[in-house]
Amino acid sequence: MKQTKTYLSKTVEELKPSGIRRFFDLAAGMEGVISLGVGEPDFVTSWSVREAAILSLEQGYTSYTANAGLLELREEIAAYMENSFGLQYSASNEMIVTVGASQALDIALRAVVDPGDEVIVIEPSFVSYIPLVNLAGGKGVAVQTKKENDFKVTPAELEEVITHRTKAIILCSPNNPTGTMLNEQDLEAIATVAKNHDLVIISDEIYAELSYDEKFVSFAAIEEMRERTILISGFSKGFAMTGWRLGFVCAPKELTEAMLKIHQYAMMCAPTMAQFAAIEALKHGNEDVNGMRKSYRRRRNYFVQSLNEIGLECHTPGGAFYAFPSIERTGLTSEQFAERLLVEEKVAVVPGNVFGQSGEGHIRCSYASSMEQLQESIKRMKRFLERQF
Amino acid sequence: MKLTEKELEIVEILEQDARTKVVDIAKMVNISVNEAEALIKKLEENNVIVQYSSIVDWSKISGHEGVTAMIDVKVTPKRGVGFDEIAERIYRFKEVKALYLMSGAYDLSVIVEGKSMNEVANFVSQKLSTLDSVLSTTTHFILKKYKHDGTIFEKGEKDKRIVVSP
Ligand SMILES: Cc1ncc(COP(=O)(O)O)c(C=O)c1O
Numbered sequence: 001m002k003q004t005k006t007y008l009s010k011t012v013e014e015l016k017p018s019g020i021r022r023f024f025d026l027a028a029g030m031e032g033v034i035s036l037g038v039g040e041p042d043f044v045t046s047w048s049v050r051e052a053a054i055l056s057l058e059q060g061y062t063s064y065t066a067n068a069g070l071l072e073l074r075e076e077i078a079a080y081m082e083n084s085f086g087l088q089y090s091a092s093n094e095m096i097v098t099v100g101a102s103q104a105l106d107i108a109l110r111a112v113v114d115p116g117d118e119v120i121v122i123e124p125s126f127v128s129y130i131p132l133v134n135l136a137g138g139k140g141v142a143v144q145t146k147k148e149n150d151f152k153v154t155p156a157e158l159e160e161v162i163t164h165r166t167k168a169i170i171l172c173s174p175n176n177p178t179g180t181m182l183n184e185q186d187l188e189a190i191a192t193v194a195k196n197h198d199l200v201i202i203s204d205e206i207y208a209e210l211s212y213d214e215k216f217v218s219f220a221a222i223e224e225m226r227e228r229t230i231l232i233s234g235f236s237k238g239f240a241m242t243g244w245r246l247g248f249v250c251a252p253k254e255l256t257e258a259m260l261k262i263h264q265y266a267m268m269c270a271p272t273m274a275q276f277a278a279i280e281a282l283k284h285g286n287e288d289v290n291g292m293r294k295s296y297r298r299r300r301n302y303f304v305q306s307l308n309e310i311g312l313e314c315h316t317p318g319g320a321f322y323a324f325p326s327i328e329r330t331g332l333t334s335e336q337f338a339e340r341l342l343v344e345e346k347v348a349v350v351p352g353n354v355f356g357q358s359g360e361g362h363i364r365c366s367y368a369s370s371m372e373q374l375q376e377s378i379k380r381m382k383r384f385l386e387r388q389f
Numbered sequence: 390m391k392l393t394e395k396e397l398e399i400v401e402i403l404e405q406d407a408r409t410k411v412v413d414i415a416k417m418v419n420i421s422v423n424e425a426e427a428l429i430k431k432l433e434e435n436n437v438i439v440q441y442s443s444i445v446d447w448s449k450i451s452g453h454e455g456v457t458a459m460i461d462v463k464v465t466p467k468r469g470v471g472f473d474e475i476a477e478r479i480y481r482f483k484e485v486k487a488l489y490l491m492s493g494a495y496d497l498s499v500i501v502e503g504k505s506m507n508e509v510a511n512f513v514s515q516k517l518s519t520l521d522s523v524l525s526t527t528t529h530f531i532l533k534k535y536k537h538d539g540t541i542f543e544k545g546e547k548d549k550r551i552v553v554s555p
Contacts, residue, residue: 024553037552040554301418371406
């Protein structure tokens with residue numbers, strides 16, 4: 001009998017399963033686990049947004065929308081990008097509503113990558129980037145950042161990995177998993193490199209709404225960068241809408257046209273009811289978003305200070321909802337630490353090595369959990385540390 | 390009283406959960422414990438934070454007898470003091486749990502609690518409607534409380550997220 005495995009493409013066979021998966025399997029079977037391993041908001045989507053989707057269903061809006069998404073939604077997105085980030089994108093030909101930022105990343109990469117092209121991914125990084133580059137036929141090239149630099153990439157580090165095949169850099173700010181937010185200066189330094197080597201920047205700004213100390217600056221707002229930027233964002237994080245699967249991508253006309261070709265054949269359009277929900281979120285959700293941001297900020301302050309107090313050194317992340325403390329002083333690898341913490345104290349965190357080599361020695365803790373859960377998890381981690389080290 | 394950003398944050402935190410510990414509040418707003426204590430004291434002294442109380446679902450307690458009524462009251466305001474004088478006469482009754490001056494069809498909204506409908510009815514007919522300035526009253530009894538002061542009485546939604554995700 002022929003082995004089914006022989007049906008698989010080489011590309012897929014070479015894809016590594018995500019290290020997150022293994023931790024999910026470990027934690028999912030256990031009772032009484034406090035999970036700080038969750039990469040999504042702990043808020044349920046606000047009722048007015050849910051209600052708007054219900055209304056659209058009642059009214060029978062159950063068919064496809066335009067490939068790029070409902071025009072009304074694109075117009076709201078255009079207004080939102082202008083008002084919130086000072087960016088101008090045309091609703092008619094410079095944006096596409098996608099199935100999450102995830103699909104936006106996919107079509108962005110497929111639109112710019114030819115076989116063998118290299119795309120630079122700054123590690124520690126969101127786990128999907130390199131696999132998506134590979135699936136697009138490209139080669140993901142990781143560049144490692146340093147804790148001492150708050151995991152910000154330096155121009156020198158970038159220059160070191162740039163070759164004549166380098167096509168693009170993926171940026172993520174505020175960052176998953178480190179929470180680091182790049183300020184205008186940081187972005188300008190990267191912009192110089194991008195300009196010198198004529199690179200595309202795929203800027204994942206899904207956490208833009210969740211910045212706590214400084215105003216978020218989009219890479220597309222940096223002088224002369226708009227033309228080479230594919231801006232990726234969505235509703236999952238800031239609007240607490242992960243399950244709706246709705247995101248968007250903004251880019252200059254030619255790039256948008258290219259992505260729309262892929263999108264129209266591979267996806268047709270994003271879910272219609274979710275698009276109606278998103279219109280409501282943009283029209284009236286501002287206050288909810290502000291409330292959630294405030295709440296995360298308080299929890300961040302509490303959690304990061306508490307981590308430092310119990311001896312897990314952690315810089316204050318400027319955005320997203322992750323703390324990325326160092327566990328180096330324990331002498332354990334991040335996997336050993338996470339596994340023992342889970343088994344012995346039933347606290348689930350994600351080992352830093354799943355986000356790349358430079359994530360080793362760290363763990364990712366999401367503070368998108370209730371204050372009670374955060375307090376309890378600190379108590380447990382303290383006990384764990386005192387017992388062992 | 391104009392509040393600073395930190396003071397406003399403290400008020401919001403305590404309004405959400407009056408039992409939040411001072412050490413935690415201090416961390417949440419990024420100030421020292423001493424500073425947090427001082428600010429809370431100041432807010433209390435200025436009557437910004439008026440009182441700490443619990444929201445109780447009395448309907449959960451078997452054997453508890455009690456009814457709540459909302460009474461719309463029309464009154465004649467008095468020259469010089471407007472509604473304040475009659476309001477004070479009304480809110481001093483211990484049966485009155487809340488009192489608001491309203492715009493619209495009537496003037497005062499009085500929330501009254503009693504052990505039974507009878508008790509509330511007696512209060513309305515003997516105490517409230519006999520006041521000089523009261524022109525009329527309309528009493529509505531509350532049948533069930535779903536949400537009170539921003540708190541939904543049924544158990545909150547369960548965390549439906551998967552335990553570990555990217
Ligand atoms: C950095 C980053 N980009 C993209 C995504 C995917 O978001 P979406 O739900 O919009 O597909 C996530 C979700 O975890 C993320 O952390």
